[in-house]
Amino acid sequence: MPLIKYIEANGTEYEADVAVGESVMQGAVDNMIDGILAECGGACACATCHCYVDEAWVNKLAGPEDQEQDMLEAVVEPKENSRLSCQIYVTEDMEGFTVHLPTSQY
Numbered sequence: 437m438p439l440i441k442y443i444e445a446n447g448t449e450y451e452a453d454v455a456v457g458e459s460v461m462q463g464a465v466d467n468m469i470d471g472i473l474a475e476c477g478g479a480c481a482c483a484t485c486h487c488y489v490d491e492a493w494v495n496k497l498a499g500p501e502d503q504e505q506d507m508l509e510a511v512v513e514p515k516e517n518s519r520l521s522c523q524i525y526v527t528e529d530m531e532g533f534t535v536h537l538p539t540s541q542y
Contacts, residue, residue: 445539461485461521471537478522490534512540
């Protein structure tokens with residue numbers, strides 16, 4: 437299981453082993469990491485799992501699909517590296533994958 441890093445807006449860091457095939461959102465929920473609310477349970481319907489993909493990883497992921505892109509238009513403080521963590525699925529080569537969590541979800 438790759439180790440995924442979650443960094444809160446205040447700089448607090450969490451690490452979690454997340455199973456291949458699980459979403460980055462589910463990894464946060466399963467490990468009780470604050471900052472990813474996941475109110476819709478990963479259905480890409482609420483944007484409460486908004487995160488910022490670390491710059492080192494942005495170009496290693498496929499871009500968001502249409503439904504995710506539509507939801508990203510509703511997030512507070514969007515950035516070019518904004519993603520919904522429910523739409524990022526962990527693969528074997530994501531060891532050390534890092535997301536930053538926005539202040540708006542606390």
